[in-house]
Amino acid sequence: MASLWNPPVASFSPIRPTLNPSKMASNFNHTLLRRGNDTGIGDGKGVSSSLSMAAGWSSDGGDKSTRKLPVLLFDIMGTIVRDPFYEDVPAFFRMPMEELLELKHPTVWLEFEKGLIDEAELEKKFFKDGRAVDFEGLKSCMISGYSYLEGIEELLNALKEKNYEMHAFTNYPIWYEMIEAKLKISRYLSWTFCSCKNGKRKPDPDFYLEALRHLEVEPASCIFIDDRKKNVEAAKEVGIVGLHFRSADLLLQDLCRLGLDISPDIHRLNSAAST
Numbered sequence: 643m644a645s646l647w648n649p650p651v652a653s654f655s656p657i658r659p660t661l662n663p664s665k666m667a668s669n670f671n672h673t674l675l676r677r678g679n680d681t682g683i684g685d686g687k688g689v690s691s692s693l694s695m696a697a698g699w700s701s702d703g704g705d706k707s708t709r710k711l712p713v714l715l716f717d718i719m720g721t722i723v724r725d726p727f728y729e730d731v732p733a734f735f736r737m738p739m740e741e742l743l744e745l746k747h748p749t750v751w752l753e754f755e756k757g758l759i760d761e762a763e764l765e766k767k768f769f770k771d772g773r774a775v776d777f778e779g780l781k782s783c784m785i786s787g788y789s790y791l792e793g794i795e796e797l798l799n800a801l802k803e804k805n806y807e808m809h810a811f812t813n814y815p816i817w818y819e820m821i822e823a824k825l826k827i828s829r830y831l832s833w834t835f836c837s838c839k840n841g842k843r844k845p846d847p848d849f850y851l852e853a854l855r856h857l858e859v860e861p862a863s864c865i866f867i868d869d870r871k872k873n874v875e876a877a878k879e880v881g882i883v884g885l886h887f888r889s890a891d892l893l894l895q896d897l898c899r900l901g902l903d904i905s906p907d908i909h910r911l912n913s914a915a916s917t
Contacts, residue, residue: 726787
C-alpha cells in the first residue's frame with residue numbers, strides 16, 4: 643500500500659518487457675477483472691478453466707511443470723498488515739491527520755521507501771520546519787501498531803500448506819524488518835520485492851516487470867493482491883492477474899473462483915488455526 647506518508651508519485655520507465663506480456667495474457671486478464679464489486683471476478687463462471695489454460699495450472703493442485711503455479715505477489719500494508727500511520731501516528735504526534743500531512747516533509751518518506759536515504763536523514767528532515775522528532779518513540783509507535791489484518795494469517799497459512807509460492811511486493815522502507823521481527827511474515831512468504839531494496843515503487847510498471855524477470859514466470863502465471871486499485875490496475879497493464887483486496891474472506895472467495903487449490907471455508911481455516 644502506498645501510504646499517506648507521501649503524495650502518490652509514479653516514475654514510468656521506458657523499459658519494455660522482454661516477456662511480451664500483451665501476447666501472453668489471456669482475455670481473462672483484460673475483461674474478467676473489470677467486472678463486479680471491485681473484485682473483477684464477476685460470477686466466476688469459466689474463470690477456473692480460463693486461468694488454468696493461461697497460467698498452466700489446474701484446480702486440483704496438479705501443474706504442468708515442477709513449479710506450482712500461480713505465484714502470488716502480496717502487498718503488505720493494508721493487505722496483510724494494519725498500517726499504524728492512519729490512527730497511531732497522528733495520536734503519537736498529538737495532532738490531527740490533516741495537520742500532520744501539512745507539516746511533514748513532502749518527499750522524505752518516499753525517499754526513505756526507495757532506499758535513497760537512511761534513518762538519520764529521515765529523522766533530520768521528517769518535518770518541513772526541522773523540528774525535533776522523538777524518533778525511537780515513533781518507531782516504537784509503529785511496531786506497536788503492526789498486526790495481521792483479520793483472517794489474513796489463516797489464509798496465508800492455507801496457501802502455504804498447498805505449497806503456493808508467495809512473495810511480498812510492497813512500497814516500504816527498511817522498517818519492513820520491524821514488521822518481520824514482530825509478525826514473522828517470512829513463515830508464509832519471502833520479502834523479495836520491497837521498494838527500499840529494489841529502488842522502485844508501485845505503480846511504476848518496471849517494478850512489476852522486474853518481478854516477472856526475477857521470478858522467470860509469465861505475467862498470466864502471477865496473481866497480485868493489493869488494497870489500492872491503482873496498483874492493481876498497473877499490474878493488469880503488464881498482464882499480471884490483479885485482485886483488489888477488501889478483506890480476507892473476499893480474497894479467499896476470489897482465489898477459489900480463480901481455481902486455486904484451497905478450501906473455500908474460511909470458518910474451517912480460522913478454527914484450525916486456533917487449535
